[in-house]
Amino acid sequence: MGLERVAAVMQNVHSNYDIDLFQHLMRATQKILEAKHPEQTNLNDEESLTSIRVIADHIRSVTFLIADGVTPSNEGRGYVLRRILRRAIRHGNKLGLPPQFFHQMVQPLVEVMGDAYPRLVSEQSRIVEVLKREEDQFAKTLEQGMHLLEEALSKISAKEIPGEVVFKLYDTYGFPTDLTADIARERGLSVDYAGFDKAMAAQREQSQTASQFAVDYTGQLQVQGETDFTGYDRTTDEAVVSALFDQAGKATKTLSAGQSGIVVLDRTPFYAEAGGQIGDKGQLQFEGGSFAVEDTKKQGMVHLHYGKLVAGSLSVNAKVDAEVDSARQAIMLNHTATHLLHAALRRVVGSHVIQKGSLVAADRLRFDYAHHEPLTSQQIFEVERLVNQQIRANLTGKVETMSPEAATKKGAMALFGEKYGDEVRVLSIGEFSMELCGGTHVKHTGEIGLFKIISEVGIAAGIRRIEALSGDEALMWAEESEQQLQTAALLLKTNRQNLISKLEQTFEEKRQLEKELQRLKSQLAGSKSSDLISQAVDIQGVKVLAAQIDGVDAKTLRELVDQLKDKLQTGIVLLATIEDQKIRLIAGVTKNCTDRLSAGNLVNHIATQL
Incomplete structure (x- = not known):
């Protein structure tokens, strides 16, 4: 029967949507809607009820997916999440809600399901943040896509949206095809899926043709x-x-x-x-x-x-x-360091951190993980400190072979999407880390020597990447950094201890000098404007001034145009300069001449002559 149908029977109602769980979520949607549109009172019509039900149902799906480590993306389960989320936002849009309403539904869900699923409570702020980011991104997609779709619909007389239009919406603007289909159904139109598939196949073939990768004969x-x-x-x-x-x-x-x-x-x-x-x-x-x-x-x-x-x-x-x-030894150092990094991230950043990919080479390690925002410098420092702490503790690496079920029961982390056989290797590093892994590792963490994070960047929606070094490579990086600091201190004629304050002082002096330089440039432009006025010529009753000014930047040139327009009162100004071996053109037209000439058209016309 399913939990909700049992609940419907126990609560003596005739629909899953009438049970207390859904009623709470639907009321929350109505409150958001009433706050946005207090004048809207008819929320009981069938179309509005359908949208409210979809929102209530979908907030559960996306919240649990995000809590379990799934992030919105363009492939796999991340794409499923994105489609569910965007469909809910689309139904909110039909009710008159902006795309940024959906994250407000997390709190009502936590209120009714948080006791049974404590993870929703601990992950609530992160879930809200992920939804906010996705909502903002989709708001832009929706605006661009709807504009293009409306424009396309106004030009077709048939009852079918052409496949190339659907594909352009999808490929260029990231507008989901199922969303286009939803809008088509609402307007009594169909979608040319065959045309869409043809356009998709053509693009795929073009991508394959352009690929320069060599053939892999392994298969x-x-x-x-x-x-x-x-x-x-x-x-x-x-x-x-x-x-x-x-x-x-x-x-x-x-x-x-x-x-x-x-x-x-x-x-x-x-x-x-x-x-x-x-x-x-x-x-x-x-x-x-x-x-x-x-x-x-x-x-x-x-x-x-x-x-x-x-x-x-x-x-x-x-x-x-x-x-x-001999590179094997360095690879082993980096692989064990990767496990320590994973465990440290989960402790510092949160238990939602899940490995999404990695590279373990001799000269470096790369670790991709699920997280919705950049790490702060303090978090990076804390992760690095925690890993080096385990290295100094010289923890013992212990490998056991067991069934995947036994490993999971023991608490070992498995990577989602990896294929495991009847038996798996479980690597335990002291009490700090336990993961399923078939790789090679050091016997004791002390062999790693030193661990250093060198970069942390985003590589996709909800996916971050850390690059790090260990052993000799980390030591060489530290030595090079020390040499660079000493060189910088020498150039600034100070010591390492006073380097930051000396840099701040130097930047402030530079800022003051730039302000003074700009003031002098403006002053120079003012004096030049008086000289230039005499060069204006009368053409059909309009004063026209065109001149090349050397030794000024674009900002000063703009100021000069404004000054000349004020002095001319009625006229057209076109100034040119050469900056960084590029021609800069700036035109200005006084208000009483804009009916005769556009400054933009003038610049475009002159630019084509040059």
């Missing part, structure tokens, strides 16, 4: 069996060649010196790219030659070693000594 390989990965405990191993592929992905029995290809081994210490950690590089040594491994990837249960045969001839069934290069 074409037919590889059977399973590679035994031994790289958790070692970086060298003895192995046998199971299969060989040439550069085009075609199976071969032999690779010759200078030839690029793919080597498959029965066992390998090389980690295959996964979970954000890049694939290992290294060497495969064999009698009479060697194969340089430039990357390691995985297909099914098989590790693929991409590279080039440096010397000799390598055949199937040959014995090789596999050796991962």
Whole structure:
């Protein structure tokens, strides 16, 4: 039956919308509407009731999605969230509400569902902030899209909105197709979906044609069996060649010196790219030659070693000594640091922080996470401090293998969207972090040495990115920063301790000098205006002054035009200057001449001559 139908029976009502939960939300919508339009009293007509019900239903959906870490975006579940949210706003718009009303519905929802779902209470302010941002963005989209749609509708005589119009609304303005369809239904029109699909396909084909990426032959390989990965405990191993592929992905029995290809081994210490950690590089040594491994990837249960045969001839069934290069250690430092960073963000910023992607390389780490606003400098400092605290504590990394269900029950974090097998590896770092992870890690956090965040930026709606360094790279960054500070202090003839106050003093002096320079420029312009007046000529009863002024900027030129217009009283002024090797034109027309000539048209006309 479902919870709401049971509630309807228990509360002796005939519709889910009549139960106490929905009634509270619907009354809240009506209060917002009455506050905006006190004169509007008829809210019981069928169309208004439908919109109020949609709003009440959709506020629950979007609030729970955001509380669970989903953020509005243009793909996946984020797009589902965006569509639900925008549909609710559209129904508010039909009732006469502005797009920015929807976040006000979070409080009424928390009032009726907060006791049963405490997460709504703890996440309330963040949910409201996410909704506000999305509302503001959609307000612009709605205004632009509706204007274009109304313009298009005024030009069509048929009962169908052309597919190219729907596509332009979607592609150029981000106007959802289902919203266009809603408006079409309201006006008794249909949508040319076939035309829309055709335009979409054409754009997709154009994008693919423009792509310069090389072909990936991995998907074409037919590889059977399973590679035994031994790289958790070692970086060298003895192995046998199971299969060989040439550069085009075609199976071969032999690779010759200078030839690029793919080597498959029965066992390998090389980690295959996964979970954000890049694939290992290294060497495969064999009698009479060697194969340089430039990357390691995985297909099914098989590790693929991409590279080039440096010397000799390598055949199937040959014995090789596999050796991962020293970059593995730096990669392990960064991967463990990524786990510490994730845990620290959840403690400092909030438990809603969820990993959305990562890159773990030898020289840096990159961590993408769900959050609706930039971190403050204090938050970045606190996250960094917390991670370094765990590094100094030299926590032990413990790996356990168990079922995904057991791991979840134990409290390990799993990444939404990742595929896990019957057994998973759970990495615990002291009591600070516990995550499912198949990557390679250091035994103790002290091996990381130092952790440093170097940037924090937004990369998509609701998604932030942190780039950071660890180990030697972090130490070198700190040393370079120290050298830059010393150089800056030397240039300003001060010491590091007084650098900030010296900079503030220098900026204030610069600001005062710029003000004085502008004053002198204005004074110069005033004196020039008197000289220029005599150059005005009479054309058909109108005084016209056109001149080139050297050594002034655009701002001064504008002031000069205004002064000349005041002195001419009736006339047209056109001034030109060259600034940064660009021609600047500024025209002015006194009010009593605007019926004869537009300053904008004059500038456009002259610009085409130049």
